[in-house]
Amino acid sequence: MPVPVAETGYARSTTEHARVDANTDAGASVDWWARMASAKAASDADPNAPKPWLRRPGRDAVENASRAPTRRDIAVPAGVLGIEVRGLTFSYPGIDGTPMEGTTPMIRNLKMALEPGTCTLLLGANGAGKTTLLKILAGKHLVEREKVLVLGREAFYDTGLTSSGDLSFIGGNWQRDVAFAGYNIPLAGDFPASRMLDSIPGVDPERKKRIIEVLDVNVNWRMHQVSDGQRRRVQLAWGLMLPYKVLLLDEITVDLDVLGRAELMGFLREECLSRQVTIVYATHIFDGLESFMTHVAFVANGELKFCKKFEDIEGLKEREPGSLLLTVEGWLREEYVLQRERKLLEKAEKKEFQFSRNNGYASGRTTTTVTYGERLGEKGWLDQSRDRESAFQNSSNAVMR
Numbered sequence: 001m002p003v004p005v006a007e008t009g010y011a012r013s014t015t016e017h018a019r020v021d022a023n024t025d026a027g028a029s030v031d032w033w034a035r036m037a038s039a040k041a042a043s044d045a046d047p048n049a050p051k052p053w054l055r056r057p058g059r060d061a062v063e064n065a066s067r068a069p070t071r072r073d074i075a076v077p078a079g080v081l082g083i084e085v086r087g088l089t090f091s092y093p094g095i096d097g098t099p100m101e102g103t104t105p106m107i108r109n110l111k112m113a114l115e116p117g118t119c120t121l122l123l124g125a126n127g128a129g130k131t132t133l134l135k136i137l138a139g140k141h142l143v144e145r146e147k148v149l150v151l152g153r154e155a156f157y158d159t160g161l162t163s164s165g166d167l168s169f170i171g172g173n174w175q176r177d178v179a180f181a182g183y184n185i186p187l188a189g190d191f192p193a194s195r196m197l198d199s200i201p202g203v204d205p206e207r208k209k210r211i212i213e214v215l216d217v218n219v220n221w222r223m224h225q226v227s228d229g230q231r232r233r234v235q236l237a238w239g240l241m242l243p244y245k246v247l248l249l250d251e252i253t254v255d256l257d258v259l260g261r262a263e264l265m266g267f268l269r270e271e272c273l274s275r276q277v278t279i280v281y282a283t284h285i286f287d288g289l290e291s292f293m294t295h296v297a298f299v300a301n302g303e304l305k306f307c308k309k310f311e312d313i314e315g316l317k318e319r320e321p322g323s324l325l326l327t328v329e330g331w332l333r334e335e336y337v338l339q340r341e342r343k344l345l346e347k348a349e350k351k352e353f354q355f356s357r358n359n360g361y362a363s364g365r366t367t368t369t370v371t372y373g374e375r376l377g378e379k380g381w382l383d384q385s386r387d388r389e390s391a392f393q394n395s396s397n398a399v400m401r
């Protein structure tokens, strides 16, 4: 039965919504989710079965005379996972856009499945790969097809996931790339916080009011005069404003005060329970998280060591205050010892000569920083065996180590 917009409590928002008839889009979306859930079950049984959820929503709508989900208040049906990673291996690209030869992939054969209604704490040492994983889940890095699914849709290829607000990623510093100024420029300017918060189309006024209250944001704050914590509050309010179904948080509470952090955690927990959303939260600050999380995922050296329910982890299942810090410290110490052994092994196997690229500076060049590779072999420069390694060695952008 179609649900009138007035009953859902959510105003129509994006252009996608605007295309859809007011009294029928919720019904169409329910139908879409139901069809996708049964298609997913069929595909699990037979890998060759069609996977209609992998199509772009617009195309799907045309082909099947039906619509992709448009109402954000519909819970994800049983059978469709919030997040699914299927044996992902990922390397950061080298200077030519492909993984550098001979380097170990940053993430290796990572498998993970998170259901709606779960809050997962993503843990690991500095450099373990948490941010990388979250960015991949947020669709910010190109990965192989069908390896990373969010709400059954491909995170990198389906841009509708983020543009609809279904997937929200709130990362470290609020930065942006500005032409002629540089990358990662802090988002600041002589404009009020309200300009940021009012710029999001189709926001439910009740939700907006609640979020502004929870984060204690003053909409008149000027963004060039705010403190780091105040800027963070506006960033969070902005990222939470649309009723996401999957939320990825990367160390977002680092500069919030204790009260702000507690209020935010309470709000997220409530969202997880009432709207059955999927939350993944990477942090090194553990205070009070014992009562907040449902799962813990531990990443080390680019591998997912485990992803378990709190109740299934010795030391955490009682949810004693402070137990998370003690338990995680133990895991990190174990990993530190292993890491040291790995490094010693690597050192023993290390080649005499290595090359690496610098931070991108290459004098006099505006395009590629890589030369043609002509190996300096026994025959010297005349040896024509071109390969990538010698390309780096010959490049002005290579440094000897």
Ligand SMILES: Nc1ncnc2c1ncn2[C@@H]1O[C@H](COP(=O)(O)OP(=O)(O)OP(=O)(O)O)[C@@H](O)[C@H]1O
Residues within 6 Å of the ligand: 092, 106, 124, 125, 126, 127, 128, 129, 130, 131, 132, 133
């Ligand atoms: N753009 C990049 N290009 C190449 N390597 C990168 C890039 N970004 C990160 N790395 C490397 O990937 C590894 C994992 O980094 P990542 O930021 O995912 O770690 P993290 O677990 O989030 O660490 P932290 O707890 O310090 O935030 C690090 O060794 C880092 O040097």
